[in-house]
Amino acid sequence: MEQGYKRIKLKIKPGWDIKPLEIIRNNFPDVPLLADANSAYTLQDIDLLKALDNVNLMMIEQPLGWDDIIDHGELQKQIKTPICLDESILSLEDTRKAIKLNACKIINLKPGRVGGLTEAKKIHDLCQKHNIGVWCGGMLECSIGAFFTLSLATLDNFIYPAALNTNDYIDDIVTYKCLAENGKVNAPNFLSDFGVNEDKLRHYTILSKTMTMR
Structure with missing residues (x-):
């Protein structure tokens, strides 16, 4: 929080869920907190998932x-916590099916997962039409990829903080x-802010070929 992050995400799984979330919530009652289960549960865990309503996620x-889009629809009926679909949305x-079945209230929209910016824009527009909030997730893109993800995240219906990669750990060629x-x-200007680092380009080049055009 001291670094300015707008929300905190905790990965959870059976045996590592209620207790750590309660500890965070008790110590940081106002922090925007979400839990990411990465498909770790089934409807047989309904009592535990209902208990997460008390953590104010x-x-x-x-x-x-x-x-399990159908099962997510059944789960959302029984819990107050908004369900966010991620891997389900390809x-x-x-997206249309998830909305039809009331399987979620939020979607994590990753352009690299759904097939690119055109499909991502269509999903954004459909979610906006049906009052489904979206946020933009990253997939370990390089800086050029992060630029396009960041640009997508500026659309109106991205109402939750994005999870973009800050590429200080990538030895990028730009x-x-x-x-x-x-x-x-800050969203950069693609034409003026991006330049090729020629030294790094040469360092990572494994093959080059010169072609003469006639």
């Missing part, structure tokens, strides 16, 4: 299997780095 991300059609300052990342 922003959302629980992908509590059930990636292909396309606009997946001069721009996607870095956060006080919890914010």
Whole structure:
């Protein structure tokens, strides 16, 4: 929080869920907190998932299997915590089905997972039409990839803080780095802010060929 992050996400699984979340919530009663289950639970865990309502989470991300859209709809009926679908959403059609079945209230939209920016924009628009909030997740992109993810996250219906990679750990071949300052990342100008670091390009080049055009 001191570094300016706008929310905290805790990975959970059976045996590592209620207790750590309660510890965080008791010590930081106002921190925006979400839990990411990465498909670790089933509907047989319904009592435990109901108990998460007491922790006041922003959302629980992908509590059930990636292909369990129907079960997510059943779960959302029984818990107050908003369900966020992540791995379940691979396309606009997946999004339509999830909305039809009331399987979630939030979607983590990753352009690299759904097939690119065009499909991501369609999903954003459909979610906006049906009052499904979205946020933009990263997939360990390089700085150029992070730029496109960041640009997508500027659309109107991205109402939750994005989870973008701050690429200070990547020895990138471009001069721009996607870095956060006080919890914010400025959207760069692709034409003026990106340049090729020629030394690093040469360092990582494994093959080159010169072609003469006639």
